Amino acid sequence: MPDHRSGVAARLQADLSTNLDRLAADVVALAEINSGSFNPEGVTRCGERLGSLIEPLAPVRLEYVDIAPTSVMTDRGVLETRPVGPALVATKRPEAPFQVLLFGHLDTVYPVDSAFQRVSRQGNTLYGPGVADCKGGLVGAIEALRGLDDAPWGEQVGWRFAAVPDEEVGSGGSKAWLQAMGEGCHLGLGFEPALPSGGVAAARKGSLTAHLVVHGRSAHVGRSHADGRSAIRALAQLIEVLESNNASPGVTVNCGRISGGGVLNAVPDLAIGSFNVRVESVAAHRSIEQAFSDAVTAASVDGIEALVQWTSARPPKERTETLEELLDDVVAAAASLGHPLVAEDTGGSCDGNDLAAAGLVNVDSLGVCGGGIHSPDEFALVESIPQRAALVVELIERRIQGR
Numbered sequence: 001m002p003d004h005r006s007g008v009a010a011r012l013q014a015d016l017s018t019n020l021d022r023l024a025a026d027v028v029a030l031a032e033i034n035s036g037s038f039n040p041e042g043v044t045r046c047g048e049r050l051g052s053l054i055e056p057l058a059p060v061r062l063e064y065v066d067i068a069p070t071s072v073m074t075d076r077g078v079l080e081t082r083p084v085g086p087a088l089v090a091t092k093r094p095e096a097p098f099q100v101l102l103f104g105h106l107d108t109v110y111p112v113d114s115a116f117q118r119v120s121r122q123g124n125t126l127y128g129p130g131v132a133d134c135k136g137g138l139v140g141a142i143e144a145l146r147g148l149d150d151a152p153w154g155e156q157v158g159w160r161f162a163a164v165p166d167e168e169v170g171s172g173g174s175k176a177w178l179q180a181m182g183e184g185c186h187l188g189l190g191f192e193p194a195l196p197s198g199g200v201a202a203a204r205k206g207s208l209t210a211h212l213v214v215h216g217r218s219a220h221v222g223r224s225h226a227d228g229r230s231a232i233r234a235l236a237q238l239i240e241v242l243e244s245n246n247a248s249p250g251v252t253v254n255c256g257r258i259s260g261g262g263v264l265n266a267v268p269d270l271a272i273g274s275f276n277v278r279v280e281s282v283a284a285h286r287s288i289e290q291a292f293s294d295a296v297t298a299a300s301v302d303g304i305e306a307l308v309q310w311t312s313a314r315p316p317k318e319r320t321e322t323l324e325e326l327l328d329d330v331v332a333a334a335a336s337l338g339h340p341l342v343a344e345d346t347g348g349s350c351d352g353n354d355l356a357a358a359g360l361v362n363v364d365s366l367g368v369c370g371g372g373i374h375s376p377d378e379f380a381l382v383e384s385i386p387q388r389a390a391l392v393v394e395l396i397e398r399r400i401q402g403r
Contacts, residue, residue: 016386043085048074061280068173096158105167137191137367170312228267229303250280
């Protein structure tokens with residue numbers, strides 16, 4: 001097919017490269033609003049700030065959507081729910097022949113009482129909470145949408161820009177809503193940060209959260225220790241059994257938090273272990289769920305009762321023919337703009353996993369280049385925003401040509 005691309009992406013990249021101070025200011029304005037997943041007031045303010053950046057793309061419809069609370073495991077071994085903020089969706093040209101879903105998240109991993117609250121700048125590098133994951137990406141998405149408005153073919157493209165409030169805790173409340181946002185769309189574009197190499201994610205592992213709640217029998221340590229059944233000991237044995245699954249290909253099992261027990265002169269009758277599990281395939285997903293079920297059944301003997309509670313699950317995002325075709329377009333688009341990249345498999349998971357499972361082909365790591373995410377060392381490279389915004393515009397034009 002002849003190549004008749006318009007050059008809009010290259011011009012956008014050149015223009016934005018002369019406006020790095022404005023881009024940095026927009027990222028800072030979002031990142032200095034604490035929007036930890038369980039800070040609904042902060043998430044609301046972050047969404048409103050993002051909405052104010054989108055409004056100049058008028059005519060655009062902005063909606064704030066209430067999202068169901070997220071389940072959390074307490075130290076008492078009881079599931080409770082905690083509220084999250086609203087999602088934001090902006091819509092433009094819903095009747096256009098080519099529809100795109102752009103997606104990202106408002107929340108970060110930094111709670112409202114985190115010491116990591118402010119952004120500093122050294123040259124064109126920003127250091128701060130969420131600057132890479134994924135507030136820099138949200139700013140890049142807006143700039144890509146500005147580029148679409150300037151394109152001679154832009155009227156062919158309608159879009160929904162959805163930002164969820166709970167991605168960092170598994171998107172339990174927003175998953176079904178986001179999947180519904182993808183219905184009728186031809187392409188999904190996610191603004192999670194670029195991989196450390198600057199590349200984009202290809203296959204992603206699935207991510208599961210499991211909590212083992214173990215009940216034992218309390219007894220006085222001095223007088224009747226043998227009558228007790230230690231929940232902590234049983235949990236420790238379960239952790240050993242379950243983490244032995246790490247020898248299986250494509251599976252990672254990690255117990256990241258434990259709690260339980262009480263006074264030191266009593267046999268502990270409660271222990272909780274919380275796990276994150278990564279799986280490469282649907283078969284591995286089913287296998288590990290069975291492994292947890294078998295383990296708690298085997299442990300529930302002689303005064304011990306164990307159960308497993310699953311609180312979030314993202315399926316693996318596997319390489320498919322349609323994904324490979326999309327990734328080929330991404331790589332070609334980046335090369336044409338002078339910043340080559342590669343598509344790499346990764347152990348991380350995100351909303352792109354859930355959208356792929358619902359049938360929407362997507363590339364989900366078009367956000368800024370940076371690093372140190374989920375740590376006080378998080379940083380974002382402002383000069384990558386023009387590159388990534390231009391990449392999105394170039395990719396959409398290529399997909400339209402190939403329709």
